[in-house]
Amino acid sequence: MPNVPARCPTLLIAAPASGQGKTTVTAGLARLLVRRGWRVRVFKCGPDFLDPQWLALASGQPVDNLDLWLNGEQDVAARLYAAAAANDVILIEGVMGLFDGEPSAADLAMRWRIPVLAVVDAGAMVGTVGALAYGLRHYRPGLPWAGVLANRVASDGHAVMVQGAVASAPDGAQAAGWLGALPRQEAFALPERHLGLTAAAELPDALARLDAVADALAQTPLGQRDAADWAAWCVTLGAPPAAEPVPPLLRGRTVAVARDAAFGFLYPANLQTLADLGAEVVFFSPLANEALPPCDAVWLPGGYPELHAPALAAATHTRATLAAHVRAGRPVWAECGGMLALCDDITLTDGTQWPLWGLLPGRVRMQPQLAALGAQSWATPHGVLRGHTFHYSTLQTALAPAAHTRPARGFGRAEAVFRHGSIHASYFHAWFASSPTATAWLFGAEVE
Template sequence: MPNVPARCPTLLIAAPASGQGKTTVTAALARLLTRRGWRVRVFKCGPDFLDPHWLALASGQPVDNLDLWLNGERDVAARLHAAASENDAILIEGVMGLFDGEPSAADLAMRWRIPVLAVVDASAMVGTVGALAYGLRHYRPRLPWAGVLANRVASDGHAAMVRAAVEAAPDGETAVGWLGALPRQAAFVLPERHLGLTVAAELPDALARLDAVADALAFTPLGLMDEAGWQRWVAEFASEPSANEPTPQFLYGRTVAVARDAAFAFIYPANVQMLRELGAEVVFFSPLADEPLPPCDAVWLPGGYPELHAAALAAATRTRETLAAHVGAGRPVWAECGGMLALCAGITLVDGVRMPLWGLLPGEVSMHSRLGALGPQAWRTPHGELRGHTFHYSTLQTALTAVAHTMPARAHGRTEAVYRHGSIQASYFHAWFASSPRATAALFGAEVGQ
């Protein structure tokens, strides 16, 4: 079957640094276009669980992560090709600053010739916004470019001065491209806590917040652009034929139960998709609602915020008892980061208060106000290399001896331990299942061979 490239208007929304408003602008733009009847697919660069909640709310579609190291180029190409085949526009939110990380958001833009929209927080600047925009535009030769949007301007006059600075590029150049400004308003702020943005589903006014920003965006040059204008940002995506090869059905006939609620919200949609491609039936349950473990062959306890819900988790006796019975029967459990914490004997919060937890994994957890670890990781299992990342504000004290360690992808990174206790395997490591379907299937008890 011929590999026919798919074409679609596409923007990568980037910034000089974190905290400039990339998620707000990306979500608002997705909401604005979706309200017009466009089918919009949004992606997030790099490993991230929290921004995608807002982007999914805005677009009405699942949000996958794109990272040239985590996914691999073939996987990224396949996801972009599929999205371009089925949507009217693709939006990709960058990570950190445009050129930060290895690989960076700029690397992704360069690889597929995706135009970059730069969001710059102009709240404490005027002329320097022009310098930043010009630098972002020209720092890497031949970087595809769409323009710049100034965020958090104080007034119409401030916006006019920032626009003049952006358009006053050296040597008479005007290619930086002014796409408008958004005002600084409290209603436009997406609330944060440790690890990142508050999960959108926890805020009753989440959609109203996005609508408010979308309403403001509608009057900018970017928001006023029609379908013909968006055609200047068309990108072309080809998918390698090998990306369409079927996934071996290692988990066929098995049921994997996945914890999913406000305490266990760090779930890549692509991971659930991979479990299904492996042949598993995926069912969900809520420990916070004290739901019993559904009939299943294996359990996945993903990351999240058990520290915010420790009292409710400790009181979830039906969940704990059925999970204990599952472990007692020797059925596998994969617990990552927050999922691992929930299995421990207890957790000491930042204020020094200790809360009991499920006590199915020997160990005590301590929460800290400072970041404990962050970065991409690879776990070289006997069945293949699983890639993923680590991001946590806690430490684990346990008498268990690690059965393996992940390897950081960066020279400055630190390893993460992988523990085994009976049928439980646990780590701070968040896995990207598609990086090794065979290793993923083995995590959930499949016989996959070497």
Template sequence: MSVTRCPALLVAAPASGQGKTTVVSALARLHARAGRRVSVFKVGPDFIDPAWHELASGRPVEQLDLWINGEADCAARLHAAAARSDLILVEGVMGLFDGQPSAADLAQRFGLPVLAVIDAGAMAGSFGALAFGLRHYRPGLRWAGVLANRTAGAGHADMLRDSLNDIDDWLGALPRSPAWTLPERHLGLTLAGELGDALARIDAAADALATTPLGRLDSAALARRFDTGFAAPPPAAPVPPLLAGRRIAVARDAAFCFIYPSNLATLAALGAQVEFFSPLADTRLPACDAVWLPGGYPELHAGRLAANRPLRDALAARIAAGMPVWAECGGLMLLADTLSLADGDEYRLWGLLPGAVAMQRRLAGLGPQRLRLDGHELRGHSFHYAACVSRAEVIAHSEPAGRGHGEAVYRHGPVLASFFHPRFASSPEATARLFLPRGNAGAHAAGAIAGIGAAPAAALPGSAA
């Protein structure tokens, strides 16, 4: 079996909000500035943190999730990255042991050394106890060390270092500073592309990290401490060209930016030609056979979207002619009759999916999900603050891979809409069915949508408890 070696780190934490994204971005930027090729991955479904990592590394960022991607896909992506990189960085999700599967499960499966980032701003000796617990909670977990974040200065950092059982665990400290603080909002961090000083913030964090033991490791030292072997997985099955010759118009702008690179790659592998358009700026729809309205932040741009009647009317005409539309989370919100914001403002949107959407002050959906389409299974996730009340037909529900609730799949003519975010590569066959004509429209489309349905829980291997 072919094994490719590359230094690698999985950057984890005891909980969310500890500063993992800042540290990963700073470390990626530090090594990219030195001319090293850095590949960054994010554990679990996430559209926002990868944008910071892409800016820092200068390279596309993909997700790794043992349940959503599957082990073989994770192995293939890591092996390919090792062949083209000088350093692999993987940002964990939530706390190191949170979720089933967790970041620790991924680290253990692929032998990734774990760097723990701990927000030490309000602790002293307990820092050592927390680091010890993370290191020893699970036997066999490969350990890299610990980095203190948001410290009060050199004296505080010394106190934290001295609390460790093993001084070799100490990889340094980042002090608290507004120069590299990443701003947040309701879905997480603000997108890097929305901040004019985003790269300056990452550079400032990289400069600070360069003074730490972690930041002073050069290529040779990284290879000595964090060398990791990635075995080549078996060849993947070829993707059938079910969308050959079809043009898919994909909304992409500040309001619709939740697009996994792997989803676009899957459309290309299916044979589709992708054309991008902006619901914020464009008044015409590209020549296309189907439309994908992905997620994003329509609630932040509701006024401009409501005012774009020419594009709304162009899409309405194509829907009336039977063109398939897949509207996902933010895309669903755009098509609704009305959108009510948390502050009470209400906007009349495009009225192509009967019903109303209202923003909530608490999460309305969160977690990994699966959806069966005509005998195939799409895996993905849900993460939204909006609630929808629609008169459209509900033809299926996604199923949570653990606690929580499934997401309705609405059908209104040729429109399918849901808060479910699918990962297209989990089932190219099911993905094709989202973009093929509904009903009797050729051999590829025969029975495509009629077979949507949820499988019983007992038939769903791999579900988390």
């Protein structure tokens, strides 16, 4: 990597809290700029699988996650530098509220001097939008600032009043950076379910929704900024230190990855890590009852098996070929939803019970409330994998855990890691790049 700084207009889209419309605005803005012919690279702060699918649809490029704890500072720096060198604009969607989490989106903005756009849901307020915008801007001294965008305003008159409230803040309208308002419209809505947004691929009108948001943004001061205006938000990104090369510990091995609507929680960076390790990655769909492809190891990622329990119960061909793989002693890594599919059965929130694949002793029960959430690390015998946990189910099993993850925060709850024959399984979602050596071991490589 040449030691030449890269400059690129970069914007962090944040909010006072979750549910304000960050993903809608980020995806709509990316779509608007792509329609102008700009190369737009989008990132998502924190661990997330669903928002990046919408952002990838809008930008036409893969969306990586940026988290100072999960990735590490050097990895974040490398991804930003590479994006700046190859794109016209970088957009970063924040996580939760601007200052929520350790580290927070604000920490990311401060570290690389990235201007912050605050999206505020103005649907039930007027003057308080000014107070929120002022507080977000000044809570952390020296925070780079781009401006504020009001979301879900009820009318043109409402928008004018909100703009006046922002202008009446102590630092005035110009300093506050009024960047416009988006109306409340059903056409803009990105539907949700438990665990987050509905996957973009499940909605035939997903792109039309993003175009509707882009059209509305085009009428705002934010959407009317030209290339010279965006240049005011340029960030200079120095070339990070060269990362240690990833050893090709999986060279000559094939890793089969389940990928469909039931198993869609895949970090692009995880697939890249497998490729960097030398693995050939192939995909199969349990929902289509596809046979396991010829392979040396299997990855069953997380997703929504509970939404597809009847189809998974009927996937006898997938189950049989996976069982043969396990009998042969070949490794399987199953995380969260992937682990659930291996269990004996699942009881849904309405009490309906479905049989599953019966390759991991245990019974799953879905519940309406969140069971666990938070950053975790797993000290494997060959390195520490970082990741997170986020699930609405519980698992009853007679298996004794082979290990436990460690919460990154003192108040978190450790997750069990089970070993059953050649299967490793846990609610833990791993970020493979945090330890390529541990990842290679998990997929059967001989590691010293």
